[in-house]
Amino acid sequence: MTDTPAAHDEGSATKQRLGALALGAIGVVYGDIGTSPLYTLREILSGKDMTVVSGTVLGVLSLIFWSLIVVVSLKYVTFIMRADNKGEGGIMALMALAQRSLAGSPRARWILAIIGIFGASLFYGDGVITPAMSVLSAMEGLEVAAPSLVPYVVPISLVILFVLFGMQRHGSAKVGAWFAPIMCIWFLVLAVMGSVQIVRHPEVLAALSPWYGIKFIFVHRQAALFAMGGVVLALTGAEALYSDMGHFGKRPIRLAWFCFVLPSLLLCYFGQGALLIHDPAALKNPFFLMLPASLLLPMVLLATMAAVIASQAVISGAFSMTREAMSLGYSPRMAIVHTSREQSGQIFVPWVNRMLLVLVIVAVLMFKSSGNLGAAYGIAVTGTMTMTTLLALVVARKMWRWSWPLLVLVGILLLAIDLSFFTANALKIAHGGWFPLVLGLGIFTMMTTWRRGRELVMREIKQSGLALAPFITNIAEHPPLRVPGTAIFLTANQNAVPHALLHNLKHNKVLHERNVLLTVEVLESPVAEAEERITITGKGGDFFGIELRFGFAEDPNIPLALTRCARSGLAFDMMDTTFFISRENIVPDVKRPGMVLWRDHLFAFLARNAMSATAFFQIPGNRLIELGALLEI
Template structure:
């Protein structure tokens, strides 16, 4: 029998209407300005640094600097940004917040809750798609720091050819420093991110305007006719170029993922007022440079700058790419924390890095894995040109899965008709599908890396989630708690009642915790005050404080406490116990006289009785064995904890 601290997700209890009521009121004008500035530093780092390499890669894929082709590529990029980023994410996907939280994990929980609220079975494919999308996001988190920093450092070769041999070592040194810094938390430099990125976007716009004024004819590419003409004249080439166009969309997922930190309004305004105009003007400026100086196609971003501004350009690009890398790394930490609470990942050590801002966490295991992967990419691929081949497939698959999950949300949460759902979703799925298909041929060139990482993580997450489901099913069939206590307290071999308080966290509501059964069976003791915590993780990000805790008096000094928490919250047992003062008779929480009994699970071969393959049982057992301690997860001191070995039966 087993108990789990991160049970499978539960349906959001309050429904869509109450979820809307919980959303914060619009921020005052001064606060909104601050949120917009913060969003520039955290949300838009990835998409904001795409101009360094996106157009360059498109021209490289085309293999020509012919004016009609360059104008066609520029038009494709502009309208891809308008349709995918502006239309899909800013106007459509960002509406699907899970009580103020966004991202692929929160979207999966929201889509799942739509079925559960209606009492319908959640399609297995829906959940698996969400897990695969989360796995691909990790792949994106590995590639973004490598390609961004490398692309910026490569600007040094434009300053002097002598820097060429040092590009990879310099990029590696910067990335080492970046990952070493993670344990300090982003709050230390968070306030500086916004102003730096504001300067970056102002620079993009200024250089773009400078080049457009010299060659205003480039503005004709605002018409989608140029993109269409390229498709008609060179269909195969246009399809290949789509594989580079997706690079201009990297970071679009962050607009949705970070709405919990900055709010929908601040992100939308920052996008419309600052980011969108700046990057579009920047792309036009680069295209104008290529048309005027065909030799600049190898590095149009750096050639677009005046010669006297080349060194400042490299420096500000380097700062911007470090910030973009920091943002995506922090996003991986936040998503990991959410996935743990929803039962998609085993317990990992999660450290809160800010006492004033929620969601800022540091996950050492994820940081180490990302660092190893990023260094591998830098040392093996050695240039941003080669790395962009690995980039597009991860971004495209994440975008496609987001669109698929939105079908469930629009139908089950928003109650759209099937006609309305199809009218919007089919074109978006077709566009995402084309972007993914255009990158499939890059798998042998480097796209294999994020795909391989995604598959490994997907299999691991799916196995963990399935193992928890089976464990929860078995745990729910355990002896009912009331029946167990009645038998223990009335049998002829009643256990000794010892002074103090015993707490048994993590059990299934109404079922006997395995640690309690083991303690009574082996030690023949039952504490004077026995508290059984039934810990539940909801599909909502947060729960109402008034309904967070429910207490049941089982008699004879025994109590069952049903504790609920959202997937962005972490259960802190000492704090929860302190809040129970007055609800458990005359009992008051005294840490000195309280012992926490936790099960130490061990998954044995054959533990699923054929419901999972043997290799998945071993994988689940290994993940369980190497997961972080329950004591740390519950905020307990090790000296207050007693662990009891329990064999896991799935």
């Protein structure tokens, strides 16, 4: 049986699309892990009690090889990427998926939330270290190419970082068009550089055997533990494979990894190892010393572009994670700027961009070299990896129905690896590992305080509200003066009278002809299904209740969503509609149960500086009336 021309064309189109997506994934997803060869082998072999001899080099290469196979290829590409939340990935999406699988257990959901928030907080720490580490390591190629420029490595790095963060407001769409070609050239160069050295010294391929890694661990013991902390540098960016799954899909990311990225990385690492076995003095910078002198400056330029791309991927990831955290209620509302009309994922968060820039500059000035930053790098990465594993195991048990023996076996294997890496990097806390930990703990405190504070605010609002049904009955018996139009009251409780409605009735002595209680709910799915987006209920008289639902990866646009209510018989004329909202003024009260006083003050500060709900929900200012309300927590 032969294929028809139509089927052949369809198959060709599918292959072309798959190839295009795989090419795009190379440019966006693999920037971070793709720049790891710049510094990984040098940092490991420059550690305490390490000597650059054949056995040591082969042992380290074996650890890098098997870590890439087990952690990236098996854990992330094969196992973790199965846990997609309607196509979306990343630790916040995974947390929401795991929580949905335990919908009937509030305590278990709270534990999962803590795990997810902690992992996300450490991701922000990684977002600070990655740009500093990548750019510094690329510019340190000048130490080999032009030693006279060594004093300018830090200043030039700072200029590049200022330009990089300054570009963010214009969006990465235009620059992103260059990402894939540049990264393809980068990986091809890595492969060629490594292959040349391997052909000269093929005995380095012996490191493919796990025996050399095992022998290295038993011979070096404590030094091997420090080396494991350095091996993590080869894995940085693995979380990006999962986080960017929603943009490219599983198949393109897997295709790009197994067919192109992984072989290129391994050839480069083994090429550096071959060079070091026969020239231990090359440890000064084995990556750049694989090249002839005439190609050093062009390689520094290419490495700088790759480092910028690696940094861009992490920065964009921080923007996306911030939007998800806001939607899920773990972060104060912030202004979000869409930089592309075609892709909703192309966003810019000014506040996050400013904070990242300040912290990255602090990191560069504090550590001054990629070698010093290497001690700070691994702790955040391994912490996020561990949290991701825990959440994925919950999904495997509750949603995929894995048997307990299989779950325990896979869990022990993955957690043993993650915790080994985390322990190895914990030894470096005093030498710089404290930096991303402090950042992560600060963000964790802010996110948990905001979440708990919002819960207390909702509790107070629900407890202090009047019951809606008797109120509507009373209005019918004693009707106030009515004015034309529709009033929409944003509320968290459909069964209570909104404060804004009471204040309007009390002070203005009027009620609109039609009154709508509007509640906005963010789901634990990235995109809401069409049938669950809107629920309309009649409350009696001229009162209606509307519940709007959005996915956590969507931008909640209330006016646009209300236009769809006409299909259900409740049409809105925006020029004849007024939105009412209560703006709570938070006052900490030590007598009320809830949070400790300093967290009450932190929440009040965050609430005062958060973006207003009306702006976040894109409600036009000329159709809005805000009424203040004092709220003690």
